[in-house]
Amino acid sequence: MKATYPIGVFDSGLGGLNILKELRKVLPFEDFAYLADNLNCPYGIKTKTEIIALVRKVLIFFENLPVKLVVLACNTSSAYLEELRLETTLPLIGVIIPTAEVALKTAKQGDLAVLATEATIDSGIYQEILKNQKRKKHFVKCSEFVGAIEAGLDAKSSRDLVTKKLSFLKEKKPGTFVLACTHFDLFKEEIQELFPEAKLITSGSSTAKAVKQFLKQVKLENPQKQLGKLSLYVTGENESFRNRCDWILNKQAYYRLELNN
DSSP states (O other): OOTTSOEEEEESSSTHHHHHHHHHHHOTTOOEEEEEOTTSOOOTTSOHHHHHHHHHHHHHHHHHTTOSEEEEOOHHHHTTHHHHHTTOSSOEEESHHHHHHHHHHHOOSSOEEEEEOHHHHHHTHHHHHTTTOOSOEEEEEOHHHHHHHHTTOOHHHHHHHHHHHHGGGGGGOOSEEEEOSGGGGGGHHHHHHHSTTSEEEOSHHHHHHHHHHHHHHTTOOOOOOSOOOEEEEESSOOHHHHHHHTTTOOGGGEEEOOOOO
């Protein structure tokens, strides 16, 4: 494994681009390879067995590329981080632990609301990590947000969807929301508008800091002094996805691929 190898970043679709953006900000001299398995999106409604089987193919792809590290920029796959570490020799970093640590340190007074996919909540990982938080917690399954975001829902429809799903929390007055799915960052404005006094915790900054710390610890920081390159790989055509990438990617770095069985 070489320090000059790129860092692999994986998500089922758009959500992980927020993690990628933070990673490139914190680690400007690193090369990145982003894989979006949008052919199989959403992951949040799949079983544990299905999720592990899909991510196994992703890890094989990254091993062959090769990369020096894989960031699971997806809460659903990060929920099974320990099981996935048995599937590869590559170091893996998930988004859940860094995000939960921020929640534990910075949550405001009031109830704590965790918004996540069905699979993430059913895994019980956030319930376990936050069990010592002495405040009322609400774990809300919002898997439908992922499909809406991938489809490129317009602003009014997005606002209506968020309001319909989360308005029951208004009387609870949660002080903090953990957006425990990287896709949900793209609904951050709508959620904040509905709960203007609440603190919203996302995964990007904390995950990027964890990756930087890991690279320094294992001495795998890229020594190059020029801005890193970026390549994007997708498993399925999605016009909305590609349009959303324009703000962060050079279109020439866009590759269509098929993951081997």
